[in-house]
Amino acid sequence: MTYPQPDGTQEPEPPASVPVTPPPYTGVAPDLGVPPTTGGFAAPTEYLPPGGGYQPPTPYQPPTGYQPPTPYQPPTGYQPPTGGFQPPPYAAAYAPPGTRLVSPGGRLGAQLLDGVLIFVTAGIGWLIWALLIFDRGQTPARQLLGHVVADAATGQTVTWGRMAVREILLKGIVGYIASAMTFSVYFLVDSLMVFGQRNQTLHDKMAGTVVVYR
Secondary structure, eight states: OOEEOTTSOEEOOOOOOOOOOOOOOOSSOOOOSOOOOTTOOOOOOOOOOOTTOOOOOOOOOOOTTOOOOOOOOOOTTOOOOOSSOOOOHHHHHSSOTTOOBOOHHHHHHHHHHHHHHHHHTTTHHHHHHHHHHGGGTOOHHHHHHTEEEEETTTOOBOOHHHHHIIIIIIIIIIHHHHHHHTTTHHHHHHHHGGGSGGGOOHHHHHHTEEEEEO
């Protein structure tokens, strides 16, 4: 086949390609010019597992002569508490064992009775009587009613000095001046606090005392 050219001539048909026949296989690798590796190719050695098969690790053995620690033993003679928590008797009952707190009504009755005795004895007889029994934690009215002023922390009967401070200084002088300055508000607060914890008035809290039957 010819192909027309721009100038009008015909391009001659290219010669037909001649098929190339590969040389016959002779079993010998062709010489590529690369020298063979010394020693040739070595096949991998077959894997052999460790002899005797799998061996589990040896269990831990304590050192020779090891002695485990001795369990804890409480001191000889120790007796653990029984029955759970036991609060102190005074804290639990708010009064020493064998006694009970005077109720707010009882406190009011003693106060009124002391007022009557002060009026009847013109104050002098009541004061002399009180000074003689302050060491018992009592005033004349409390002695007649069986009331005792005791320490709020220990439940012990207060001393003569503490009783004098409570009755004459805190309840008498301080109470009178504070009531006059506050138009009797201090007196009302002092009296109404008897309905609180342990039936303590304000002067009881200042003196650290409670009133109990004994």
